[in-house]
Amino acid sequence: MAFAPLDPVLHNQLRLAIVSLLVGVEEADFNHLLTHTGATRGNLSVQIGKLKDAGYILVTKGMRGKYPNTKCRLTAEGLHAFEVYVQAIRGYLGRG
């Protein structure tokens, strides 16, 4: 039986956590992702960059008061990739 290959962009714990968080909301800022993933700032920045480069998330940088504020939003491509990934995982687990 052939298994569907897993998307290497999503098959990483932190990147998968970021995308899973964004699936349930319209938009989340960097601090929200930091709190809920438990990642370090540096690692979170790197993984957000990789998701952005893959076209899975849209990143907007602005200011909140005096402080810089980074907001992330899942793109249609990111949502599709997530759905395909979940389907593949379900196949591996025999739930597909």
Next chain:
Amino acid sequence: MDAPMTPEQSLRVIERMIDQAKQSFSRLSFYFLLWGVLLTLAMTATHVLADEAQALRYGAPWAVAGLLGGALSSWYGSRQSRKEQVLNPMDRIIHWLWASFVIALLLVLFTTLLAGGDPAVPITLMTGIPTFLTGQIMRFRPLVWGGMLFWAAGVAMQLAPDPGTRAAVYCAAMMLGYIVPGILLMRKENGLRPA
């Protein structure tokens, strides 16, 4: 978080994060507590002081409560939106649910008053709708029960033999439908998010 994952681990990450996202609602307890207290005071003032001054009979306490509540809600809402870390589609639904309730409430209020009627019963019945639905959307039982309580209170007020009983039922509904769920929600919000 960079170690290779098994499919089970992937699924657990997805489930855990989606569960966390579901809990990311805006803080709403302030509104229930604010309006619960203001409207209870307005009803109490209207009933207890009705014989003291004509303005009280003609709804001055309700106007004061409405203006004060509207101003404080706007101030709190704009302050919260500047602090919000996440934009949740459920927050947007809850926002428009209450906005549409306020529009309908004002229309019922004015049309009923113009016709010389008492809007207390229809407004109490209507209050149950957004309260009940907010509870369902947030999966927060005290608000669901609060919404149903407003419906029961509206019926009880319609059948009440005198204005005193009607006022008491309204105040009890505000206490149990807004204030108590508001306190419980505030405790839940404080538990979910660090201050």
